[in-house]
Amino acid sequence: MRASPSIACSFHPASVRAEWGGIPFNGMKRRACGLRWENQRRAGVSGRADVSSATGTQGSLPVDAGGKAMQMLKSTLFRRVEWGDCDPAGIVFNPQFFRWFDHGTTMLYEATGMPKQEMLAAHGGAGCPLVETKATFRAPCSYGDDVEITSEIVELGTKSFQIRHTLTKDGEVRVEGFETRVWTVHDTERGLRGAPIPEEVAAMFRGES
Incomplete structure (x- = not known):
């Protein structure tokens, strides 16, 4: 079974916790987005890791292509709203949320224990482009707010998967976003084409390996 990290970033104002299946993970040090990600077992930081139990789209449990309810991979980012994130009214300029959601998706790959580029290289993938998003x-x-962004896979299809991003402040949901992404491979004629998600990758997303 692949070990999955419970990780925290030493950088503030943005930090991350990855959660998956209660599996211990020791000694992880990676470079991601220019930051060093370290094992959350360091002093003063909880090392807890959990399987997502959140509900999926329209209140249903996360499901696979066959409609089977699942508990899925998730990760959580902690961020402080900076002056540059805001518009002249002093509130977060709405495109910033989508940038943060994209970061949350990146950390979902990290939470499998295999960063995105390694995952693609190992399984012949070309990328997981975004085909639909909404919020x-x-x-x-507002400026100075400390927010928490939880990203989780809520639906896993044959070629595509859906991610829900929930941004909260003090436990109150402020923004909810969704992404649909497709697993692709290189195609000599079209450049990219959709392809079935490799079973090992799907198992990582389901928390099975």
Whole structure:
């Protein structure tokens, strides 16, 4: 079984915790987005790791291509809203949320124990391009707010998967976003084409290996 990290970033204001299956992970040090990610067992930081139990789209449990309910991979980012994130009204400029959600997706790959580029190289993938995205803005976020962004796979299909991003402040949901991404391979005529998600990758997303 592949060990999956519970990790934290030593950089502030943005840090990350990855959660998956209660599996211990020791000694992880990686470079991601220019930062060093370290084992969360260091002093003063909890080393807990959990399987996602959050509900999926429209209140249903996360499902696979056959409609079977699953508990799925998730990761959590902690971020402080900076001055440059905001518009003249002093609230977060809405495209910033999508940038943070994309970062959350990157950390989902990290949470499998195999960063995205390694995963693609190992399984012949060309990328996981975004084919659909949307967001619901429930309340604004302002300069200086400390927010938590939880990203989790809520639906796993044959070629595509859906990710839900939930941004909260003090436990209150401020923004909820969704992404649909497709596993692709190189194609000599079209450049990229959709392909079935390799079973080992799907198992990582399901928390099975």
